[in-house]
Amino acid sequence: MKTKPPTPAVTLEPARMRAARIIGVGSAGVGLLEVMRREEFAGAGFVAVNTDATSLAGSTVALKIHLETRLLRGLGTGGDPERGRAIAEEQFATLKTACEGADVIFIVAGLGGGAGSGIAPVLARAAKETGALVLAFVTLPFGCEGNRRQEQAQQSLDQLRVVADGVICLPCQKTFKLIDENTSVLDTFRITGELLVEGVRGVWRLLTRPGLIQIHFDDFCALVRNRHSESAFASVEASGPARSREVVEKLLNHPLLEEGRVLAESDAVLVSMMGGKDLTMAEVGRVMEQINRHCEHAKVIMGAAVDEGMKALLSVTVIAARQNPDAKIAAPGAAPASGESADTSTFSKRQPVAAVPGDNAPPPAFTMEQREHALARHGSGRARKAVAKMRQAQLPLAIISKGRFDKSEPTIHKGEDLDIPTYIRRGVALN
Amino acid sequence: MFDDSSIIVGLEIGTSKVCAVVGEQGADGALNIIGLGQARSRGVRKGEIADTAQAEEDVRNAIVEAEQMADVEIRNVYLGVTGGHIRGFNNRGVHPVVSADREISEDDVQDVIKNAKAINLPTENNVVHAIRQHFFVDGQDGVTNPVGMLGSRLEVDVHVVHGNTNRLQNAIRLVRGLQLEVDEIVFNGLASSLALLTGEQKELGALVIDIGGGTTDYVVYAGGVIRHTGVLAVGGDHVSNDLAYGLKVPLSRAEKLKLEHGSALLDEKNKGQSVTITNELGLPLKTVNVEHLQRIMSLRLEEIFQLVAQDLEQAGLFDYLRAGVFLGGGGARIPHIARLAEQVLQMPVSIGQTNSISGLKSALNQPEFFTAIGLVKFGSFKTRKREGKSLARDIKVTLRRFLQRP
Numbered sequence: 001m002k003t004k005p006p007t008p009a010v011t012l013e014p015a016r017m018r019a020a021r022i023i024g025v026g027s028a029g030v031g032l033l034e035v036m037r038r039e040e041f042a043g044a045g046f047v048a049v050n051t052d053a054t055s056l057a058g059s060t061v062a063l064k065i066h067l068e069t070r071l072l073r074g075l076g077t078g079g080d081p082e083r084g085r086a087i088a089e090e091q092f093a094t095l096k097t098a099c100e101g102a103d104v105i106f107i108v109a110g111l112g113g114g115a116g117s118g119i120a121p122v123l124a125r126a127a128k129e130t131g132a133l134v135l136a137f138v139t140l141p142f143g144c145e146g147n148r149r150q151e152q153a154q155q156s157l158d159q160l161r162v163v164a165d166g167v168i169c170l171p172c173q174k175t176f177k178l179i180d181e182n183t184s185v186l187d188t189f190r191i192t193g194e195l196l197v198e199g200v201r202g203v204w205r206l207l208t209r210p211g212l213i214q215i216h217f218d219d220f221c222a223l224v225r226n227r228h229s230e231s232a233f234a235s236v237e238a239s240g241p242a243r244s245r246e247v248v249e250k251l252l253n254h255p256l257l258e259e260g261r262v263l264a265e266s267d268a269v270l271v272s273m274m275g276g277k278d279l280t281m282a283e284v285g286r287v288m289e290q291i292n293r294h295c296e297h298a299k300v301i302m303g304a305a306v307d308e309g310m311k312a313l314l315s316v317t318v319i320a321a322r323q324n325p326d327a328k329i330a331a332p333g334a335a336p337a338s339g340e341s342a343d344t345s346t347f348s349k350r351q352p353v354a355a356v357p358g359d360n361a362p363p364p365a366f367t368m369e370q371r372e373h374a375l376a377r378h379g380s381g382r383a384r385k386a387v388a389k390m391r392q393a394q395l396p397l398a399i400i401s402k403g404r405f406d407k408s409e410p411t412i413h414k415g416e417d418l419d420i421p422t423y424i425r426r427g428v429a430l431n
Numbered sequence: 432m433f434d435d436s437s438i439i440v441g442l443e444i445g446t447s448k449v450c451a452v453v454g455e456q457g458a459d460g461a462l463n464i465i466g467l468g469q470a471r472s473r474g475v476r477k478g479e480i481a482d483t484a485q486a487e488e489d490v491r492n493a494i495v496e497a498e499q500m501a502d503v504e505i506r507n508v509y510l511g512v513t514g515g516h517i518r519g520f521n522n523r524g525v526h527p528v529v530s531a532d533r534e535i536s537e538d539d540v541q542d543v544i545k546n547a548k549a550i551n552l553p554t555e556n557n558v559v560h561a562i563r564q565h566f567f568v569d570g571q572d573g574v575t576n577p578v579g580m581l582g583s584r585l586e587v588d589v590h591v592v593h594g595n596t597n598r599l600q601n602a603i604r605l606v607r608g609l610q611l612e613v614d615e616i617v618f619n620g621l622a623s624s625l626a627l628l629t630g631e632q633k634e635l636g637a638l639v640i641d642i643g644g645g646t647t648d649y650v651v652y653a654g655g656v657i658r659h660t661g662v663l664a665v666g667g668d669h670v671s672n673d674l675a676y677g678l679k680v681p682l683s684r685a686e687k688l689k690l691e692h693g694s695a696l697l698d699e700k701n702k703g704q705s706v707t708i709t710n711e712l713g714l715p716l717k718t719v720n721v722e723h724l725q726r727i728m729s730l731r732l733e734e735i736f737q738l739v740a741q742d743l744e745q746a747g748l749f750d751y752l753r754a755g756v757f758l759g760g761g762g763a764r765i766p767h768i769a770r771l772a773e774q775v776l777q778m779p780v781s782i783g784q785t786n787s788i789s790g791l792k793s794a795l796n797q798p799e800f801f802t803a804i805g806l807v808k809f810g811s812f813k814t815r816k817r818e819g820k821s822l823a824r825d826i827k828v829t830l831r832r833f834l835q836r837p
């Protein structure tokens with residue numbers, strides 16, 4: 001960590017406005033920038049990066065980087081992350097320049113396609129090289145988008161995790177719980193986008209607003225770094241006299257936190273509270289007490305801040321992370337891993353690689369030759385070279401059957417499903 | 432006996448068994464258990480009815496058995512209810528005494544209790560019990576009966592037990608479907624505590640934990656009144672299910688293993704021991720490690736006690752339990768369970784005894800019958816109260832009955 005701004009222990013001064021830049025990558029990312037520009041991200045620099053000229057043309061962002069090369073023939077990446085990656089490597093210097101001068105860089109992207117999945121990890125590396133703190137906010141594709149996209153997204157996510165300081169990931173599939181059946185496709189994507197923006201906003205506020213109880217920047221970095229899993233996040237708001245209670249209720253009913261189960265399983269939780277001037281210490285205490293109770297095993301970092309614009313509103317953003325999900329039962333936030341085994345035939349020279357946790361080293365930079373090769377693949381029926389380091393396909397771990405209680409109402413106690421045998425929940429090994 | 436009004440029947444539709452207990456209240460008020468009927472329950476999960484047809488059949492069998500044994504016809508029952516939806520909390524009601532002489536009348540008491548019951552429940556919920564704890568007269572604490580006292584402001588603390596109306600109705604409708612009248616529904620945990628605790632223990636403060644098949648019900652008494660109730664929808668069924676899962680045996684086999692080799696604590700002598708399961712022909716099927724079995728069980732039971740302990744800690748009641756903890760329900764039969772509970776709760780724990788009932792004593796003084804016995808006891812309190820309340824009405828009722836007789 002190069003950026004380690006000296007944060008005084010107690011400060012009533014507004015935190016120093018850190019130079020932050022929000023970079024939208026790919027069509028989804030660029031689209032999200034539009035949403036964010038409407039919100040209160042004052043002081044942020046926006047950069048749009050894409051290979052697709054039409055998407056960039058529709059963007060109102062001042063700084064646009066159009067990654068283009070003769071070899072793509074203006075057709076974008078065509079959904080191939082390798083191509084996205086190759087072109088990003090080619091224009092590495094441009095990306096690096098775009099990142100220069102910022103303390104924090106938010107990368108916003110929709111993974112699964114060509115541009116987002118391919119460029120985001122490279123961009124993260126470029127940003128890292130400038131010495132900034134890199135936080136990636138990404139979405140994983142919907143289940144119906146197919147195994148291929150899932151796999152591409154998963155790969156890209158793994159690469160991102162290695163280079164970025166923090167990855168906060170929203171599997172789109174989960175938002176199905178938030179919306180009713182009759183929501184149009186357009187609205188669904190809008191809602192997913194807004195959810196992600198909410199997450200960005202929560203962190204944004206954390207870093208920019210005057211903190212009554214400040215979250216140390218270092219704490220935040222420590223939380224999001226090296227937790228090799230998708231962080232689950234939820235942001236809720238409530239107003240009125242009972243707002244502290246309401247906020248906790250909403251939080252525990254939040255579909256992304258799975259009835260508080262995610263909180264119970266996470267090992268680090270960051271809570272950012274934001275209220276108007278009337279935010280009372282008692283309210284902060286009440287909310288924290290409830291949250292603490294639900295995540296007994298976690299290290300909880302909390303911050304509270306006042307935003308005069310909030311009036312009677314109380315907003316709470318929770319980011320929950322857990323360490324090393326490989327060792328645990330399928331992480332609730334993880335995309336279905338089964339998708340990874342489906343696409344093996346595409347890669348003819350696939351090397352079987354043992355799935356050692358933490359084995360997802362950042363892909364080596366392309367050689368000139370490889371880059372040409374990746375870009376020049378248009379229309380050619382040649383087999384692809386296994387460029388990216390493949391991960392061994394993982395089958396989903398044993399699903400715990402609840403036996404006789406399969407069909408009865410689950411007994412949920414503080415986020416734990418008591419119908420699952422205790423020894424499994426506590427991780428007691430027999431033998 | 433020509434007056435069957437002294438017959439009180441408690442019916443518990445449990446997860447593992449349906450149990451009907453027939454009690455007879457003598458003229459002196461002493462309660463005598465004269466009949467018991469039980470049937471294996473097949474239609475209940477976690478204390479709530481899941482299969483009406485099967486549950487109905489089981490209830491009928493239990494009732495018929497109890498009728499035969501006691502040689503009476505059962506018309507009314509006190510029905511025990513439980514389930515994860517049942518909650519208890521304390522509430523205070525206030526009522527200004529408006530009469531000119533400021534004397535508190537029986538009506539004032541009724542009013543204040545009504546106020547205390549009028550709480551903000553979710554619309555789909557219904558009050559099962561509103562048990563009065565203490566009255567306050569003009570802020571003066573600890574009044575047990577304020578009638579006749581002078582004061583301007585009467586307050587009462589009540590403990591309200593409430594549950595989901597529809598789910599409570601399921602059990603009631605089932606019993607009504609068998610042409611039986613439900614006198615009252617009673618929370619199982621409360622019933623168990625009535626069967627187990629003496630007045631002195633209630634006064635000192637006691638915790639009753641009834642570990643049933645599908646639920647664990649617990650009740651805290653302190654200062655002679657109920658201070659806290661709770662239901663945890665985890666019970667013996669969960670233990671069997673854990674074993675079936677962990678040892679990879681069918682559920683029925685797990686149940687059997689639980690009964691034969693189960694223990695709440697790891698037995699030193701069982702370390703590394705294993706037993707062989709045989710089929711009905713005596714051929715070996717599978718070897719099961721007893722240590723694993725007991726560890727799985729021990730963890731589940733430990734968790735149950737921990738959850739109860741957490742709840743009590745939150746309610747701030749730990750320091751009031753001077754008489755200790757009493758265990759009931761089929762779960763109390765598990766070897767070493769009291770020791771495990773002692774380790775978790777850090778206070779003396781014993782298996783409960785029913786002591787205030789005469790009759791089939793040796794047959795009944797078993798933990799799994801405590802709830803049903805408690806239901807009978809609850810009924811006897813009610814009838815006694817009703818009788819004591821108005822002698823005139825009592826005479827009227829007797830007369831009417833007499834006249835109606837053919």
